[in-house]
Amino acid sequence: xxxxxxxxxxxxxxxxxxxxxxxxxxxxxxxxxxxxxxxxxxxxxxxxxxxxxxxxxxxxxxxxxxxxxxxxxxxxxxxxxxxxxxxxxxxxxxxxxxxxxxxxxxxxxxxxxxxxxxxxxxxxxxxxxxxxxxxxxxxxxxxxxxxxxxxxxxxxxxxxxxxxxxxxxxxxxxxxxxxxxxxxxxxxxxxxxxxxxxxxxxxxxxxxxxxxxxxxxxxxxxxxxxxxxxxxxxxxxxxxxxxxxxxxxxxxxxxxxxxxxxxxxxxxxxxxxxxxxxxxxxxxxxxxxxxxxxxxxxxxxxxxxxxxxxxxxxxxxxxxxxxxxxxxxxxxxxxxxxxxxxxx
Numbered sequence: 001x002x003x004x005x006x007x008x009x010x011x012x013x014x015x016x017x018x019x020x021x022x023x024x025x026x027x028x029x030x031x032x033x034x035x036x037x038x039x040x041x042x043x044x045x046x047x048x049x050x051x052x053x054x055x056x057x058x059x060x061x062x063x064x065x066x067x068x069x070x071x072x073x074x075x076x077x078x079x080x081x082x083x084x085x086x087x088x089x090x091x092x093x094x095x096x097x098x099x100x101x102x103x104x105x106x107x108x109x110x111x112x113x114x115x116x117x118x119x120x121x122x123x124x125x126x127x128x129x130x131x132x133x134x135x136x137x138x139x140x141x142x143x144x145x146x147x148x149x150x151x152x153x154x155x156x157x158x159x160x161x162x163x164x165x166x167x168x169x170x171x172x173x174x175x176x177x178x179x180x181x182x183x184x185x186x187x188x189x190x191x192x193x194x195x196x197x198x199x200x201x202x203x204x205x206x207x208x209x210x211x212x213x214x215x216x217x218x219x220x221x222x223x224x225x226x227x228x229x230x231x232x233x234x235x236x237x238x239x240x241x242x243x244x245x246x247x248x249x250x251x252x253x254x255x256x257x258x259x260x261x262x263x264x265x266x267x268x269x270x271x272x273x274x275x276x277x278x279x280x281x282x283x284x285x286x287x288x289x290x291x292x293x294x295x296x297x298x299x300x301x302x303x304x305x306x307x308x309x310x311x312x313x314x315x316x317x318x319x320x321x322x323x324x325x326x327x328x329x330x331x332x333x334x335x336x337x338x339x340x341x342x343x344x
Contacts, residue, residue, distance in 0.1 A: 034086065067118035127211065281331050282331075292307075298312075309324050
């Protein structure tokens, strides 16, 4: 395939065994951190996005959208999840696998061309489903199929806020395609699907279910959406006043140059050690909901770079200094008490 070779892509839907939620609180917190760190350790090897399905499906809880240049990396990711304590309670609900590739149909000059590499956007929702055509579709003359695809594209252009990712699974998995639509408006996606049902090509659809509505979030938020207890209050501490300093970590857990996600009650906080100075800010980016504790810190400007879309926040003021974000992040006051890091 040479330069036209695509990526291997997998949509891994996991379901949590409810027994895990009845476990001891401290063990739940440790298990979430262990799994999150296993996921983060793989991010240099493959493209990875995390989504929650709480409230939209009853048979799946979390989605890992993965793209890699070889199958072995996807295998290693699966093995790393299964090797964690929380992984022992996560069952595979659905798994869809395929590759990106060039379309066999001619695309209009001003239309978006199929991509060989996966580039997820900052949209809040992802709609995923497997797709199989009837054998009668492939028996049609190429010219007729091309005409029907042009009608398909024409309908899609009316919904410019929706972006489609098409994965080819022929011979690799049980479906022929996996399609994943990115959008900020579920109502627009509903309208698009309703209109496509009336197209001629729709008559040649054999199967396009199950369908998944997924909410994009950081790995930390996705794990919290599984339930169980998190944060300092999860250990049974009595509620503290909003202006109280609360211990969130030990100093040895945050060496210079490192970052860590912690909790102050229900608030997820990103801690940073910048040349010995400790900073605490809200962990969620105000633009794309990424976890800032995973971001890169510039010690010269004392700013954190969001890992998703290039936003930059001043760690002293919380104000955005570059990139898409417009709203500031919350900053917290930090105090060191012996070997404890306290935040309020």
